[in-house]
Amino acid sequence: MTLKETALHAEHAALGASFTDFGGWDMPLKYSSELAEHHAVRRAAGLFDLSHMGEIWVRGPQAAAFLDYALVGNLSAIPVGKAKYSLICTPEGGIIDDLISYRRPATAEGDEVYLVVPNAGNADAVYAEFVARAAAGAEGGFDVELLNASASTSLIALQGPEAERILLTLVPAEQAADVRELKYYAATEVEVAGLPVLLARTGYTGEDGFELYIDNAQAPQLWNALLNADEAVIPCGLASRDSLRLEAAMPLYGNELGLNGNPFEAGLGPVVSLAPAKTAKEGDFVGKAALAHIKxxxxEHPVGTRVLVGLQGQGRRAARSHYPVLAAGEQIGEVTSGLPSPTLGYPVALAYVSQEYSQPGTELQVDLRGKTEPFTVVSLPFYTRSR
Structure with missing residues (x-):
């Protein structure tokens, strides 16, 4: 299979990146040292190419009602300019993908507008589900227009405690306040290095930072402007992105989330809008009946149900995905993600375990290829930024 390339592939090659297959895309794994890239994001700023992610525009008089039906969250309640993390589930409650939806200003004709961002390997599946669910609404379907702009859109992320300061050096003075006042999970349109971008204060690293959406043709110019804006900025690959998101206990689809799981075991129950909560959306959504039953x-029967927990290693060896988690020699769970934490200095892991072993402080073991090592259940996230 020929791997897809982002509009920035040549830039990465020129920087000496090592590449890997990720969701069918030839993506930079690292440039020199994944540890240096990890620490750069924690201490200053790192630049990521996330153009493999999907971008689906939802427009029309019933865009909000459609997303309320297609996803498990109350998307119609998002104010213009804000964003919401949500899930798209099967009718049986399995997770097709986790995604972020941005509500943009309405058109001059009064149509509602949303930008939905699915994960790279799931973008086509999410779009196909959107098409099917748009046609499934009452009275002939929802009055919405769906546009899969994934192939023409690039996404660049500037992450780290110095991200705002660095970004402001490329933003017109009259828009500086828009950047400084932009809240977490919000987006606005600004110029960066003279280029029009949709700027979102979101990220997948546990640090402050921004994600910038731009047309493919202008992506190399934006990438180089950000990379050269300050000596503190270094390019970062998927290896450091994974270690950063794990320290922040952010789930990865295919590891912590999947079709065979459900939101509640993953700790994402608050994302699902079920009655009688005051914030629960009225009406129905795909998977609602199944998810209500699962919850x-x-x-009613908590014993034996699985729960996603954090594990802190007591030794130096790290647990890895699919390693068995043990209690008194019996397997009670499985690791989904694990590595030595560059920031904290000890191994950390996410794992699904039986609920009766999920309390912080519980002593467990992980089978590391035939040798057991002690791990302790800890509260999540492992790492929280100080500012």
Missing amino acids: ADRA
């Missing part, structure tokens, strides 16, 4: 069943 009730877990509450």
Whole structure:
């Protein structure tokens, strides 16, 4: 299979990146040292190419109602300019993808506008589900227009405690306040290095930072402007992105999330809008009945249900995905993600374990290829930024 390339592939090659297959894309894994890239984001700023992610525009008089039906969250309640993390689930409650939806200003004709960002390997599947669910609404379907702009859109992320300061050097003075006042999970349109971008204060690293959406043709110019804006900025690959997101306990689709799981075991129950919560959306959404049943069943029969927990290693060896988690020699769970934490200096892991072993302080073991090592259940996230 021929791997897809982002509009920035040549830039990465020129910087000496090592590449890897990620969701069918030839993506930079690292440039020189993944540890140096990790520490750069924690201490200053790192630049990521996330152009493999999907971008789906949802427009029309019923765009909000459609997303309320297609996703498990109350998307119609998002104010213009804000964003919301949500899930798209199967009718049986399995997770097709986790995604972020941005509500943009309405058109001059009064149409509602949303930008939905699915994960790279799931973009086509999410779009196909959107098409099917748009046609499934009452009275002939929802009055919406769907545009899969993934192939023509680039996404660049500037992450780290110095991200705002560095970004402001490239933004017109009259828009500086728009950047400084932009809240977490919000987006606005600004010029960066003279280029029009949709700027979002979001990220996947546990640090402050921004994600910038731009047309492919202008992506190399934006990338180089950000990379050369300050000596503190270094390019970062997927290896450091994974270690950063794990320290922040952010789930990765295919590891912590998938079709065979559900939101409640992953700790994402608050994302699902079920009655009678005051914030629950009215009406129905795909998977609502199944998810309500799963939630009730877990509450009535908690023993044996699985829960996503954080594990801190007591030794130096790290647990890896699919390693068995043990209690008194018996397997009670499985690691989904694990590595030595560059920031904290000890191994950390996410794992699904039986609920009765999920309390912080519980001592467990992980089978590391035939040798057991001690791990302790800890509260999440492992790392929280100080500012």
